[in-house]
Amino acid sequence: SWNMPDYVETAVKRIRDEVGSDQVILGLSGGVDSSVAAALIHRAIGDQLTCVFVDNGLLRLNEAEQVMETFANNLGVKVIHVDASAKFLGDLAGVTDPEAKRKIIGREFVEVFQTESAKLPQAKWLAQGTIYPDVIESAGAKTKKAHTIKSHHNVGGLPDTLKLKLLEPLRELFKDEVRELGVALGLPHAMVYRHPFPGPGLGVRILGEVKKEYADLLRRADAIFIEELRASGWYDKTSQAFAVFLPVKSVGVMGDGRTYDYVVALRAVVTSDFMTAHWAELPYELLGKVSNRIINEVRGINRVVYDISGKPPATIEWE
Ligand code: XMP
Numbered sequence: 001s002w003n004m005p006d007y008v009e010t011a012v013k014r015i016r017d018e019v020g021s022d023q024v025i026l027g028l029s030g031g032v033d034s035s036v037a038a039a040l041i042h043r044a045i046g047d048q049l050t051c052v053f054v055d056n057g058l059l060r061l062n063e064a065e066q067v068m069e070t071f072a073n074n075l076g077v078k079v080i081h082v083d084a085s086a087k088f089l090g091d092l093a094g095v096t097d098p099e100a101k102r103k104i105i106g107r108e109f110v111e112v113f114q115t116e117s118a119k120l121p122q123a124k125w126l127a128q129g130t131i132y133p134d135v136i137e138s139a140g141a142k143t144k145k146a147h148t149i150k151s152h153h154n155v156g157g158l159p160d161t162l163k164l165k166l167l168e169p170l171r172e173l174f175k176d177e178v179r180e181l182g183v184a185l186g187l188p189h190a191m192v193y194r195h196p197f198p199g200p201g202l203g204v205r206i207l208g209e210v211k212k213e214y215a216d217l218l219r220r221a222d223a224i225f226i227e228e229l230r231a232s233g234w235y236d237k238t239s240q241a242f243a244v245f246l247p248v249k250s251v252g253v254m255g256d257g258r259t260y261d262y263v264v265a266l267r268a269v270v271t272s273d274f275m276t277a278h279w280a281e282l283p284y285e286l287l288g289k290v291s292n293r294i295i296n297e298v299r300g301i302n303r304v305v306y307d308i309s310g311k312p313p314a315t316i317e318w319e
C-alpha cells in the first residue's frame with residue numbers, strides 16, 4: 001500500500017516527465033476512475049489537460065451539472081461539455097436488443113469523442129482511467145477466449161482511431177487505492193465512493209426501447225431511491241443500487257381516479273467482485289418510504305417492485 005501524499009508527488013512527477021509540454025485529452029464520465037485520473041493529471045499539468053464530458057442523455061439526475069461543478073468550477077479543470085443526448089436517443093429509437101443498444105451507445109461515444117478531439121489537433125495524448133484490474137482483465141481476454149455475457153465497452157476503440165499516445169496514470173492501482181488517491185487530491189467523498197455506473201447508463205436500465213420520456217421518469221425515481229439510501233445509511237452498505245424502468249403499464253388508484261402507468265423496479269445488491277451478488281436485505285420501512293415517494297412524486301409511475309434475485313442466475317443489471 002502507498003502513502004498517498006508521497007504517491008501523489010511521485011505520480012505528478014512521472015506525468016510531467018512523460019508528457020512534457022504536450023496537450024492531453026481525457027474522456028470524463030463522472031465515474032470514479034476517470035474522475036481521479038482527471039484530478040491527478042490536472043494536478044500535474046494544469047491547463048495542458050482538456051477533459052471531454054459527453055452527455056449521452058442516459059445519465060443520472062443532475063449528473064452533468066455535478067461533474068461541471070466539481071471539475072470546472074471547483075478544481076478549475078478545462079472541461080468541454082458536449083450535449084449529445086439528441087444524437088444518442090435518435091440513434092437508439094426503435095432498438096430493443098440490449099447488446100444492440102450497447103453497440104450503438106459505444107459507437108456513438110467514439111464518434112462524438114473523435115469529433116471533439118479533432119477540435120484539439122495539438123493534443124498528443126489520450127488519458128484514460130484504466131486501473132490495475134482492467135489491465136489484468138484485458139490481458140486475460142486476449143489469451144483466453146473471452147466468455148462474454150455482456151459486452152462492457154466504455155472507451156474501447158478510442159486509442160486506435162485517435163492515433164494518440166496513451167496516458168494511464170492509474171494502471172498500477174487497485175480500486176481502493178484509486179479512491180484514497182481521489183480523496184488525497186481533494187475530490188468529494190461522495191464522488192470517490194460512488195457505486196459503479198455502467199458505460200451505457202440508463203440505456204440498459206430502460207428495458208427494451210429507450211425513450212426520453214422513460215429516461216426522465218427513471219432519473220427521478222432513481223434519484224429518490226439513492227437519496228433515501230444515503231439518508232438511511234444504506235448506500236455504503238450496498239455495492240450497487242438503482243432503479244429500472246419497466247415499459248409495462250398497470251392499473252392503480254389515485255384519489256377518486258384510476259391510473260394506468262408504468263412500473264419501476266428497485267435493485268440493490270451486496271457483492272465483493274460483481275461476479276456474484278446477493279440482493280440487499282433493505283429494511284421494509286426504507287423500501288416502503290422509497291415506494292411511496294416515487295409513486296407520489298413521479299407522475300407516470302404508479303407501481304414499485306423490489307428485485308430479490310441473486311446473481312447468478314440473474315445479473316445485476318436487467319439488460
Ligand atoms: P451484470 O449485469 O453483468 O453487471 O451482473 C456486473 C457489473 O457490470 C456493470 N455493467 C456494465 N458496465 N458497461 C459497463 O461499463 C456495460 O455494458 C455494463 N453492463 C453491466 C454492472 O453495472 C455491474 O456493476
